[in-house]
Amino acid sequence: MVNNIAIEKAKTSKIKDVDFDNLSFGSVYTDHMLVCDYKNGEWSAPKIVPYQPITLDPSAKIFHYGQSIFEGMKAYKDEDEKVWLFRPLENFKRLNKSAKRLAIPELPEAHFMEGLMALVHLESDWIPKNPGSSLYIRPFVFASGKGFHASPAGEYKFIIACAPSGAYFSGKVKVLIEQTYSRAANGGVGYAKAGGNYAGQFYPTQLAAEKGYQQVIWTDDNTHEFIEEAGAMNVFVRINDTLLTAPTNDRILDGITRKSILDIAKDEGIKTEVRKVSVHELVEAAKNGSLKEMFGAGTAAVVSPISAFGYEGVDYDLPELADSYASRLKKRITDIQYNRAEDKFGWRHEVI
Numbered sequence: 001m002v003n004n005i006a007i008e009k010a011k012t013s014k015i016k017d018v019d020f021d022n023l024s025f026g027s028v029y030t031d032h033m034l035v036c037d038y039k040n041g042e043w044s045a046p047k048i049v050p051y052q053p054i055t056l057d058p059s060a061k062i063f064h065y066g067q068s069i070f071e072g073m074k075a076y077k078d079e080d081e082k083v084w085l086f087r088p089l090e091n092f093k094r095l096n097k098s099a100k101r102l103a104i105p106e107l108p109e110a111h112f113m114e115g116l117m118a119l120v121h122l123e124s125d126w127i128p129k130n131p132g133s134s135l136y137i138r139p140f141v142f143a144s145g146k147g148f149h150a151s152p153a154g155e156y157k158f159i160i161a162c163a164p165s166g167a168y169f170s171g172k173v174k175v176l177i178e179q180t181y182s183r184a185a186n187g188g189v190g191y192a193k194a195g196g197n198y199a200g201q202f203y204p205t206q207l208a209a210e211k212g213y214q215q216v217i218w219t220d221d222n223t224h225e226f227i228e229e230a231g232a233m234n235v236f237v238r239i240n241d242t243l244l245t246a247p248t249n250d251r252i253l254d255g256i257t258r259k260s261i262l263d264i265a266k267d268e269g270i271k272t273e274v275r276k277v278s279v280h281e282l283v284e285a286a287k288n289g290s291l292k293e294m295f296g297a298g299t300a301a302v303v304s305p306i307s308a309f310g311y312e313g314v315d316y317d318l319p320e321l322a323d324s325y326a327s328r329l330k331k332r333i334t335d336i337q338y339n340r341a342e343d344k345f346g347w348r349h350e351v352i
């Protein structure tokens, strides 16, 4: 229990206006948010205030130089109304990894963890209980400091906002293997959850959408020969009975879902290989029938099965499997997240 975080309570709650049976993803926000300011070389004590707009100077560096990073995580409610987070320390560590790369001052662990716990505890009535529903949590940091000079800001804001969310769109997606644009480059910021990484994807994704694809699978920026990841998900491929995913590098986001799925797959006795997967190998496997599955993995959708991929004007369909790795692995990971199964990995973190 965290009791040293100052809380200014909202005068009225919006919760009565929320239709918990028809929640979309991340579009309704809870009554409170956590705010923490960086000024004069240090992070102030985090406090909880009513959810509200932020006022910024037009010269705030976030608008001009894009010093902006974020995280995405969820809180889950079990049958007994207990509240759980999934590997929250991993989100904290990754936020600081992103901060370092964008020359944003790193946050102390206690500010993040205690602030997060206090906020989720306060908003626990907002955690939906319908199957697949959860409280989506968005921690983010941006440059609030002023100045048109192209240099790191002197002031920053760390905020955590929460949005009760229904099960993420779970239909199968058709993806395009990108051959022109790149999401990230060697030595760049692809491994950081930096705002600009997503802005840069929107246009190529719009072009793919015009051709009938819902997502882009990014390839390496140098040769476009190896598949890397999707917009906000890591990518897994099953060839025969082996589960493959690309090794993380400075162009790929080190997903918490990705590494959890690798551990669960090993525990299930599924053969896994972390290695480069070429587009050529994928096309050959699709042609000879050894390509069984492809799916994305990330916090929002957990596991998102892929129905087909497009490459050089040809669509390659994936088979419909009765007992897919995607559904098996999704069940195992969500059973741990919602406290429906034993957590031998020690990933669950209770919020009390």
Ligand SMILES: *Cc1c(COP(=O)(O)O)cnc(C)c1O
Residues within 6 Å of the ligand: 072, 193, 229, 230, 231, 232, 233, 234, 253, 254, 255, 256, 257, 258, 297, 298, 299, 300
């Ligand atoms: C957030 C994200 C992921 C998934 O990470 P999780 O920790 O599993 O949610 C994968 N790729 C990109 C580009 C992302 O932004």
